[in-house]
Structure formats: C-alpha cells, structure tokens
Amino acid sequence: MAGQTGSRSRDERHASAIEVLATMLAVDAERAERIASSMERSMGALGSMAIDNVMGDLWSRPQLSRRDRSVVVISVLMAQSRDEELALHVRNGLNHGLAQVEIEELLLHLAAYVGFPAAMAASRVVDRALCDALGVERITGRQPAARKSDAERDRDAADVRRTLTAGRAAADPAEDLANMQSSLGDVGTLAFRWAFGEIWSRPQLSRRDRSLCVIAILGALGQEAELAFHAPAGLNHGLERSEVEEVMVQLALYAGFPRAVDGMRAVRAAWAKIDRRAG
DSSP states (O other), X not given: OBTBSSOOOHHHHHHHHHHHHHHHHTOOHHHHHHHHHHHHHHHTHHHHHIIIIIIIIITTOSSSOHHHHHHHHHHHHHHHTOHHHHHHHHHHHHHTTOOHHHHHHXXXXXXXXXXXXXXXXXXXXXXXXXXXXXXXXXXXXXXOOOOOOHHHHHHHHHHHHHHHTTTOSOSXXXXXXXXXXXXXXXXXXXXXXXXXXXXXXXXXXXXXHHHHHHHHHHHHHTOHHHHHHHHHHHXXXXXXXXXXXXXXXXXXXXXXXXXXXXXXXXXXXXXXXXXXXXX
16 A cells, blocks of 8 residues: 555564554453454455555555544444444544543544534443443443633634634634634534534643544545535644655545545645645
C-alpha cells in the first residue's frame, strides 16, 4: 500500500499484523499469533485478509496514529450501527490511548450528524463495552451537559465557527447566527446553538479529534457536500491534508471502496478549491 516504504513480502505484512493485533488486544505476540491462526481456521480467506490486509497493511500505515485510527473506526462503526465490531473497537480504543470520556464524547457527534436514535443505540453498546473493559457493573460519575443560556451558546458557537472557517465566519455571534438562519432557517439556528455552541465547544475532546470524528462519519455516510466543508475545517483544527486523506483510506476497508472513492474525490476537490483561492 502507498505510504509503506517499498514493497513488502507477505511474511513482513503478517509480522506487522501480529504487532498491531497484540497492541489492539493488549496481549503478547504469541497470543496474537494464536488469535490470527484461529481467525484463519474459522473464517478462511476472510480471516486471513482481515489479519494481513486490515491489520498488516491498513493499521500499520504511518499517516495516522493508532489512537487517531481508533477515533475514525469507532465513529464509523457507530454511524453504521455495527454493534459487535463497535464493542470490540471500544476496547481497542482504550488500548490505543483513548480515554473513556473521549470515546463517550464521540456519541455526541453521532447524535448531531447521524441522529439521536443512532446515538442512543450506540451508547448502549459503548456502555456495555466500557463496563466489560473496566471490570465494573456500571459506569458512574458521568456529568450532564453545561446549562448554557442562548447568549452563552451563541458566544461559544461563534468561537467554534471562527476556528472551523479560519476566521471567515462573522466574529459577532449575533451576526454569525443571523447568517446561519438566513441560509438554513431554523435548521441553522439549531446547528449554531446546539451542534456548534454546545457539542463542538466542549473541552472533553480536542477540536482536531472532533474533526477526525466528523470527517469519518460524513465519509462513511456519503455526505459529500458536508465533507467539502469539514475537510478544510479539519486543516484549521490542526489536521494535515495527508491525515484527512488517510481517513478515506481507513474508510476503504471499514465502509467500503465506493464510499472511500467518493470521499477522496470530495476531499481532493476541496483541496483544489483552496489552492485556486490561494493562487
């Protein structure tokens, strides 16, 4: 695969896969090898490709950290309602350095970008997976959202929009809200005050990670128009172009090549627009 140095033998790819699997599952290499062999025996070609291609190629690529890849994959699995795989990757995410609160925070973006029914369903899977991973019967100590006035939501939304657009959005919260309302009506009001003013402005997850999550969800769902906005916004939140494109590479094996191809086209069209503007 592009991004790896030169071509590799199957044995080299398999060795990478075993290292990835050992890290994912927090087991030693011998145990990882036994798990890989079991997958090959029980699933045949699908199992061997899951090991050598998904683990040995995709998860071994250097363009994104494994923590970042877990953000992407958990977001995609939530959006697709892939419950069994989601439970597995919640544990993987913890082993890759994601905190419990960071995984839970992804659910809020799911609520905004896929809908509350999807987020509620995913939250039950995530909750069971976290309890299992942490060895507890139930998660305690969760805090409700901050009780913000509309003025506070508008202030925070304007700040988020400032970073998303690299300062192109109106600096005055009232003006920025009016612009959203003018183009999108009450949908714009809700997006401004809730999605931007409450979710995007929360400190529990960095805006870079939030962009990774949203770009992954939009790519997985084929939302190319929104992706055209959020790909450049990700750059404004600290992502590199190569990292945004790597999200599409990850989608190829987790959401399918058609979604990844359409997503890559939308992302590269966004880069071309930026370059034309700069030129």
